[in-house]
Amino acid sequence: MNGQSWAQFFAMGGYGLYVWGSVLVVLISVAAELLDVVSRRRVILKFLKGQA
Amino acid sequence: MDTSSRDRIRAHARPFQWLWQYASPQRFYPVAGRLVPYCLASALLLVLVGLYVGFFVAPTDHQQGDAYRIIFVHVPAAWLSMLIYVVMAFWAGLGWVLNTRLSSMMARALAPTGALFTFLALWTGGLWGKPTWGAWWVWDARLTSDLILLFLYIGFMALQAATDDPRRGDKAGAVLALVGVVNVPIIYFSVQWWNTLHQGASISFKAAPTMGSTMLLGMLLCALGFWAYAIGVALMRLRNIVLEREGESDWVQGLPEVAVKKEPV
Numbered sequence: 001m002n003g004q005s006w007a008q009f010f011a012m013g014g015y016g017l018y019v020w021g022s023v024l025v026v027l028i029s030v031a032a033e034l035l036d037v038v039s040r041r042r043v044i045l046k047f048l049k050g051q052a
Numbered sequence: 053m054d055t056s057s058r059d060r061i062r063a064h065a066r067p068f069q070w071l072w073q074y075a076s077p078q079r080f081y082p083v084a085g086r087l088v089p090y091c092l093a094s095a096l097l098l099v100l101v102g103l104y105v106g107f108f109v110a111p112t113d114h115q116q117g118d119a120y121r122i123i124f125v126h127v128p129a130a131w132l133s134m135l136i137y138v139v140m141a142f143w144a145g146l147g148w149v150l151n152t153r154l155s156s157m158m159a160r161a162l163a164p165t166g167a168l169f170t171f172l173a174l175w176t177g178g179l180w181g182k183p184t185w186g187a188w189w190v191w192d193a194r195l196t197s198d199l200i201l202l203f204l205y206i207g208f209m210a211l212q213a214a215t216d217d218p219r220r221g222d223k224a225g226a227v228l229a230l231v232g233v234v235n236v237p238i239i240y241f242s243v244q245w246w247n248t249l250h251q252g253a254s255i256s257f258k259a260a261p262t263m264g265s266t267m268l269l270g271m272l273l274c275a276l277g278f279w280a281y282a283i284g285v286a287l288m289r290l291r292n293i294v295l296e297r298e299g300e301s302d303w304v305q306g307l308p309e310v311a312v313k314k315e316p317v
Contacts, residue, residue, distance in 0.1 A: 015119040018183050022122045022176040037288045044295045048310045
């Protein structure tokens, strides 16, 4: 950030919407995918336990 | 015939015998489980350092201003979208030719992650295109072939989901995945073969990098981190698929996470 303020940092020279819109969607997608895989595992294990 | 000589014959029939044991879902399931934390931890570390370098160390671009910083997520996502496809087609093909069901399960486990990264490459590309080209989307060769990649992933998953018999689905998926591989070099070389609005490759093996070294470092760290994440999440999904498909078998029923603990009377 080379000596600028946080406000300047988040503004990204006027491109904040584009830059943070990219980074945030990537992070949200990854979190959602992890959540999906973990919850799927819970469902499968619950089903398998019910069978035994 | 005693067991040892039978083993010797088998070792002759199958080279890389030691590797074959991991083709068994039963053997690979715990191995995958042990690998996942290392993959996810290194992914987190690499992406954090990569984004730090990208956003706090790398300078502002003199042409594109700070808009170029989308590169730190766009290029890693785009690379992975192509790489995962090739790896998915490889495992699907291997599962078809060698009849190893774990390979086909690996292909299934990779598809959603590949589709996600293709979507992210298109999404971040749109957000980069708007300020630099003035358009969210153009029908140029790079963007169009990448959209086709997304449809290939979706087609692969839909085909698997629509086929009740898992092994038949694996084979059908393998045919689709292998035919679709031709699209990957088209995506990669599209910026050279056609006159596209999309800029040329960020990294070339022939020429010195045209980008600043801290920009390059941030991008490579994020790419490695995304890579580690993709391996980790695909292994997690592979374990789910193994449990779903082999749920009836004794070894799954005997797993500590499945077996119901008997309460002491």
